[in-house]
Amino acid sequence: MANDGEHQATSRPIIGTTDSRSEERIDPILAALDPDRERPEHVICSQSLTLSFGQKRILDSITIEFRRGSITALIGPTGCGKTTFLRTLNRMNDKIPGFRYSGDVTLEGESIWGPSQDLLDLRRRVGMLFQRPNPFPMSIRDNVVAGVKAHRIAKGKQLDVLAEERLRQVGLWEAVKDRLNDSPFRLSGGQQQLLCLARALAVGPEVLLLDEPTSALDPISTEYIEQLLRQLTPALTLIIVTHNLGQARRISHNTMFLYEGELVEHGPTEDVFERSREERTQVYVTGRMG
């Protein structure tokens, strides 16, 4: 836990905030170099988001903000709406029959359902990693650059450079550099998940949504991916669904606890786990509830 606090403290200094107290502590030169200085402090804001599929209400008036460069753990018992919430943020739920919502979600201050929002670009900016690794049936290299090609971000030789860069970033390069043209399904589960991470990172997202990304992996791969996720901040903002409370405590700055579609409690991870304000949170985080 001490580690967490340290990480939190060191990961934030160059991020400009509108808070005048922290403004004084920031080196003005570094602040001027911060690419995010002009942007709102919160990347994603959910404002009284209520969502239902048909008659069934899944999410109930969820209001929360995700600070730039932070890792937020989304916890709660099964069926409480974690996946649904996550998939709403990059609009993967829109096409589900009976989908209705009220309230709003903003990305960089702009509604994700706004008329000027380009859906495909929104999904490029808000990437997603799934519970089960899902590489495409194409070569390892083509997997990494699949999104890049679709968005025409790069082409030709640049693609190879980009593929190597991303594979190095996720630490997969040494393992696959001799078989870039092989099928991805010969990789281990953990390697496949890393490949999917490289694929998601290649399109240059700002936010990464992770739905139980390590629940199908062994402890070693899990630890490796956790460490990798930590390194992705503060450049990226991460929201990670997990049933592993230890994982939530290890890697997240903030935790939100969802119960039957209701956001029961959210705040700094340590507070949520050690000093829960709500009875239900306490019961859940101490393992007395599924």
Next chain:
Amino acid sequence: MIRRTRYVASEAFPRSRRRRAADVAFRVGALAALAIVVAPVVWVMADVVARAIPHWRWSVLVTSTVGTGGGLENAILGTLVLLLGVLVLAGTVGILAGVYLAEFAGLGRSGKPRGRLLRAATEILSGVPSIALGLVGYLALVTGFHWGYSLLAALIVLSVMVIPYIARGTETALRQVPTSYREGAQALGMPAGYALRKVILRTAFPGIVTSLLIALAISGGETAPLLYTAGWFTGTPRASLLHQPIGYLTYPVWTFWDYPSNEAHYLAFDAALILLVIVLVLLVTARVIVNRTQRFAESRRP
């Protein structure tokens, strides 16, 4: 290796008599089913080969039919032209229809099923006997439009006949593409059409190729609709869509058998053999294409 492991396992955990009996019954049943499927195939092939080989002349391949004798070059080329035409015409329409049914119909936000009409049409079409299609083609195209016996009339009737298979095969293949591929593509922000081409169709490819293959085998083996629309022609096929009859291999098989000459009978069996070989070649080609393109398929994990 595998066999050995299983043997050891079954010794370690002896199965009850009933389970063993059920197991044996199941195996026998499966073998019987296999025999029922395989036996007619072997029988037909052996019969055709046995009857065609003793009097086989290679010149059959390069000479045209004269009356009820001569060779089959005209019919071979005619069948190949017809197959190619069906591949292009029925393949395009059938695959597009299948893509529509699987990807765009029934995805309506209100959840009300779309594509119902198309689906019903393909179902009804696949139930119509081919001879009826041939007759309709004759009345509408050959005499109605004054096209005469012609390649186009034959192609249209054959295509109408096999499009339901291709559409259905494509739809089924697309529906079997794992959701995780679709969601992965969606989450990357791939445009729907792009994801369809690069990820989804690629995965469904073996199923689509199989349906095309069945369609080609059916059209190659059809006689009834062709008698009505293609007529019969003893010259090599001409580059003309209308007013020009065309030969095909099922014609000698069907008609020459009734002629009282040995030569006519021989040609009938030669034609059957050649048709068989064409279908086998198609089968092998399709397998090779599928294997080539499915290098990265999930199911090919070694």
